[in-house]
Amino acid sequence: MGGIFVGWNMGCVFSNRSSLCNTTSKKDYIGLSAILKCRPVFDKTHNKTMEAGGRLLRCFKSGGPPPIDRLDHYDAYYSTDICLQCLNECRIARTGAIGREGVYLDLQGQTPLSGRGSGMAELIIRRGPDSGLRVQVDQELIIGRSSRSRADGSDFLRLTDAEISRRHLRIFRQGEEYFVEDLASTNGTLLHGKFLKPGEVQPVGDGDELYFGNSQAVLRLPARRAEGSDVPPLSVADFDLGGEAAASVEGLHVMSEEDRQPDVSMVVDASQILMQLRGKFGEEREPDRDLVKRMQSIVQVSIALGAITDQDELLAKIIELIFDIFEGADRAFVIACDSDTRQFVPLIIRNRDGESPSVDEIELSRTIVNEVLENRHALLLMDALGDQRFNVQDSIVDLAIRSVMCAPMLYEDEVLGLIQVDTRQSSHVFTAEDLEILTGISAQIAVAMKNTQLYQNIEGLFEGFVTASVTAIESRDPGTAGHSFRVANYTEHLARAVDRSPDKVLRDIRFDREQIQEIRYAALLHDFGKVGVREHVLTKAKKLYPHETNELKLRFKYAQACIERRAYLELVNLAEDSSMSNAEFREHRRQVERQVRQEVERLNEFLAMILEVNEPDHYYDKNTGRLHEINEFQFLDREGRPIQLLTNFEFSVLSFAHGSLNTEERQEIESHVSHTYKFLSLIPWTKQFSNIPDIAHAHHEKLDGTGYPRGLTGEEIPVQSKIMAIADIFDALTAGDRPYREGVTTEMALSVIEGEVQEGKLDPDLFRVFIESESYKFRNL
Numbered sequence: 001m002g003g004i005f006v007g008w009n010m011g012c013v014f015s016n017r018s019s020l021c022n023t024t025s026k027k028d029y030i031g032l033s034a035i036l037k038c039r040p041v042f043d044k045t046h047n048k049t050m051e052a053g054g055r056l057l058r059c060f061k062s063g064g065p066p067p068i069d070r071l072d073h074y075d076a077y078y079s080t081d082i083c084l085q086c087l088n089e090c091r092i093a094r095t096g097a098i099g100r101e102g103v104y105l106d107l108q109g110q111t112p113l114s115g116r117g118s119g120m121a122e123l124i125i126r127r128g129p130d131s132g133l134r135v136q137v138d139q140e141l142i143i144g145r146s147s148r149s150r151a152d153g154s155d156f157l158r159l160t161d162a163e164i165s166r167r168h169l170r171i172f173r174q175g176e177e178y179f180v181e182d183l184a185s186t187n188g189t190l191l192h193g194k195f196l197k198p199g200e201v202q203p204v205g206d207g208d209e210l211y212f213g214n215s216q217a218v219l220r221l222p223a224r225r226a227e228g229s230d231v232p233p234l235s236v237a238d239f240d241l242g243g244e245a246a247a248s249v250e251g252l253h254v255m256s257e258e259d260r261q262p263d264v265s266m267v268v269d270a271s272q273i274l275m276q277l278r279g280k281f282g283e284e285r286e287p288d289r290d291l292v293k294r295m296q297s298i299v300q301v302s303i304a305l306g307a308i309t310d311q312d313e314l315l316a317k318i319i320e321l322i323f324d325i326f327e328g329a330d331r332a333f334v335i336a337c338d339s340d341t342r343q344f345v346p347l348i349i350r351n352r353d354g355e356s357p358s359v360d361e362i363e364l365s366r367t368i369v370n371e372v373l374e375n376r377h378a379l380l381l382m383d384a385l386g387d388q389r390f391n392v393q394d395s396i397v398d399l400a401i402r403s404v405m406c407a408p409m410l411y412e413d414e415v416l417g418l419i420q421v422d423t424r425q426s427s428h429v430f431t432a433e434d435l436e437i438l439t440g441i442s443a444q445i446a447v448a449m450k451n452t453q454l455y456q457n458i459e460g461l462f463e464g465f466v467t468a469s470v471t472a473i474e475s476r477d478p479g480t481a482g483h484s485f486r487v488a489n490y491t492e493h494l495a496r497a498v499d500r501s502p503d504k505v506l507r508d509i510r511f512d513r514e515q516i517q518e519i520r521y522a523a524l525l526h527d528f529g530k531v532g533v534r535e536h537v538l539t540k541a542k543k544l545y546p547h548e549t550n551e552l553k554l555r556f557k558y559a560q561a562c563i564e565r566r567a568y569l570e571l572v573n574l575a576e577d578s579s580m581s582n583a584e585f586r587e588h589r590r591q592v593e594r595q596v597r598q599e600v601e602r603l604n605e606f607l608a609m610i611l612e613v614n615e616p617d618h619y620y621d622k623n624t625g626r627l628h629e630i631n632e633f634q635f636l637d638r639e640g641r642p643i644q645l646l647t648n649f650e651f652s653v654l655s656f657a658h659g660s661l662n663t664e665e666r667q668e669i670e671s672h673v674s675h676t677y678k679f680l681s682l683i684p685w686t687k688q689f690s691n692i693p694d695i696a697h698a699h700h701e702k703l704d705g706t707g708y709p710r711g712l713t714g715e716e717i718p719v720q721s722k723i724m725a726i727a728d729i730f731d732a733l734t735a736g737d738r739p740y741r742e743g744v745t746t747e748m749a750l751s752v753i754e755g756e757v758q759e760g761k762l763d764p765d766l767f768r769v770f771i772e773s774e775s776y777k778f779r780n781l
Helices: 026-035 222-227 243-248 270-278 286-306 311-325 366-375 395-399 432-474 483-500 513-524 528-532 546-576 582-613 626-632 648-656 663-681 692-697 719-734 746-758 764-772
Strands: 005-008 097-099 121-127 134-137 140-144 155-158 169-174 177-182 189-191 201-204 209-212 215-220 331-337 344-351 379-381 403-411 414-423 634-636 642-644
Touching (some): 121 169, 134 140, 134 169, 311 331, 311 344, 311 414, 311 432, 344 414, 366 414, 414 432, 432 483, 432 528, 483 513, 582 626, 626 648, 719 746, 719 764, 746 764
Parallel strands (some): 097 155, 140 155
Antiparallel strands (some): 121 134, 121 215, 140 169, 169 177, 189 209, 209 215, 331 344, 331 414
């Protein structure tokens, strides 16, 4: 590689592309020095006396850095180390670095130093420690304080402004347009009067001003510079170089990406060497330690708060972190601000000892709150009592606050609230660095708060969806309205009781907050599949549907009418028979009427018995044979055809139905569990709720395998489903609004469930906790 390095406060790095000249003219030295705003140099290598200036210049044919003992002439003024050899043959390797660390120069081409071409923009530092510095922007320019060179080929402008980040912002070109991006800097980048969001890309035009740290810069686009600018670019013509010097350097420019050479030997950061020589390395690196502390604090907060979704847990963790980071803090406050009403809501207020201040002690400084929220500025009062901006009537005096830090929690353009940390100890006054840390972590906390709010909104939205869905499904069966909500309450309370149980059998069963929530949602949705069951089956109150009962009653009336008609026809025929006397006819008539009354009474008895058997809680006793008697009863219609009083279907339903459902209807009702699993499996559950379909699917399973739909046994049934099974049965027994029966007492319900336990159908340990915890009393949580 052939090249030279021109650096401010840097050592020179170069290697030969061809043999170096043994001599270099004085004009060449002076001319190049002038271009780089440097004093003339003294060439110890060639033993040439130049104009006075005490600057060290050394060429190295080996390409290595100068020895440390040869840098003894450096002082506070930035100087230039340069090897000026055969300008037409030397080629500068590109690093893109410019500023304190220097810039590689290309000695080939015809473009002046600060005017690589009319096609590039120019960034001019107008205000700040590096005021007057100008640099060309080719494809990309990154601005910051980092001392490391870039390996990706992008230009890097290193400034001395201590308020900017190591990689603060970048300016880049796409096509003919230029854009600016903030690289997640600590203090932000201001464009058009607004702070850029980290990672936000905004177009930047000619004359646009950028503010970062303590610096102000203006961007000049190529077209405007060609027309003329109020800040003209630096060029060779700006200096009185003389003809020979000007001719020898007229081709200097910062190399483009295409000119990049891959064989750079090394880059030496002489600034660190100089600091070591001065013996001030540790002192000058102290600000970096503060930066590390700030970054560690922000990282600590990010890690700690990143996974928390519960607001109470989040607030407690925030206070804990604040007291850990700020050892001198006595109290910490997190205050929310309602964006609509502008009212302040204290979220958490804690003393260092963990106690909440009394009502008389929690008054915040109104002045501080207004100052922070109205101006959106972080505020530091090292001596709050002596600050003239606050009068003696203010609450600062009332609270005897000695030192205060207060920072807004800003999320984009929204003020979520503020964090105030104060101390009453004069020995623990907060510093500017503390305020920077609080400001940084306040931004992190704002994001965490917003995430928590978003999570709670989503959680509330889902809760509302579940509630609406369950209400809509239960509206199809008014007789069971409220069942799912009651089962959810019983199930949740029993699950919490099991989680707290010291029983050695149950001590390995533990549920965290999310698992309790999962169980509750599963209980709420356990009958979700009833949406796939026909409504008349869901609402069937008796063994026979109302229309079937009406049809049966009409048949009884028809049977009575046929019996009476047949009897009266018989009397009419007898009356027409002249052989029967009047007395005999009257006697026969009385007999016929008596027989008719007996048959009608028998029909009424049959109907009463059928209506009784039709009730869902009536079980047919086959030993009585009454229903068989009714089933065998026939009457003759008008044409004399025999008709059964009961159809085979009616006899089957009244004889064998359990509850109000026949076999086919019961199978349809039981299918709701499979429908529930099918429907719930279609929902893309998050990991924390992924077991909801399985829990709901197994709530009708029994330990002995007699349950449905899959006939699971013992350990095959999730413990959450075993808990729900007890709650479901208890509510089904005690609910007083079932259409097919009245609810039983709590004692009777527990007795029925105990029978199921003894038969090996339900878990005895869970049932024991159900009784001991009195979970059956928690109909409503």
